[in-house]
Amino acid sequence: MEFTYYMPTKIFCGRDCIAKHADALRTLGTHALIVTGKSSAKNGALADVCAALEQNGQGFTLFDRVTPNPTVGCVREGIALLESAGADFVVAIGGGSPMDAAKAIATLCVQPRTDEEIFAGGYRAEALPMAHVPTTAGTGSEVTPYSILTNDKGQTKTSITSPAMFPVYAFLDGKYMNGLSRATTVNTAMDALSHAVEGMLSRNATPISDALACESMRILYPLLPKAHAETLTADDRDALLYASALAGMTIAQSGTTAVHGMGYALTYFHHIDHGRANGLLLGEMLRLCEEKGLPQVKKIVSACGCGSVENFCSCLAELIGEKEEIPRETLVGYAAHAMQNKNIKKSAYEPTQAEAERLYLRSFGYGV
Ligand code: NAP
């Protein structure tokens, strides 16, 4: 029973929470850089944020050029706009991509780094204050201190972190997800599930992160078939968003582990969505942990209410559908690559390179 718990983000959850708590934004500064993609102009989130800022008499500049899997170049473009606009705080709206870009912009503008130094770690607890509005239910980035950027030199995705990357505020309103496609809904839900499961399977798990993970899985898992069948109600969307935030609070303590570490190669080299990449590998990882006798596996199965690891794997297979075709030798190469990833070392059971190979191969339907 020795652990620390730190999650300083104030969460406003519920319908129209931005309008209801617009006042809170006043404390952040006088001029916002709004960091987003293109969808927030269509789902109502951008309009709600602009109305709140206008009501407070705060100025804002829009940076809506973030695309999936944000790059260092995108972050630099955001910083240049922030500086020319004289913004003193950041509002992120979107999925994990705009939220992560916003965190990097808010941090790197006060702690400048060259491209070579960006992934070297050692960031101070200093960043411009941020408010985050998630519009997918998956990454939980609104309650984590991580920003995950495309790392071209390492040919992977790499996280940068600082305690100051926790947003000051997170606004959770499921109404923005009404028009989210089935593919993105399912993929992001698999990301959230992966955070909760990997949180339990992390060396750095704590009693609080386990409690958050179990509650997240209890809510999330039964909603997966509804996400797949496109029968989610507005209440279900709210529940998914809440479960995603719980899973984010889990990894804010535990970090992610082998599944994320191995999934990055699938995203970097094959453009497989982040959540889907995790979903493809998660079942086999759980099988491996069961084989190794990890006691966490029973807790995961019980929290999901799925009865067995096999049922868990079948549920994921249903969500995944047809798999991408990746040659055997390519997957074997990724196992060597993934062993360099720092997330793998955080796994309660750390797969060997041979096991990582088997995991990749089985996940893509190869017999081994
Ligand atoms: P995303 O890349 O942010 O968004 C995926 C797609 O969904 C985009 O095309 C986006 O459009 C669209 N979209 C977003 N919200 C929508 C809405 N409400 N209605 C309609 N379309 C919408 O995907 P994501 O899965 O949320 O985030 C993935 C990223 O998060 C990855 O880079 C991953 O590495 C990172 N991540 C971060 C953490 C963390 O702790 N920081 C944890 C896990 C994953 P627009 O782009 O046009 O808006």
Ligand code: FE
């Ligand atoms: Fe993730």
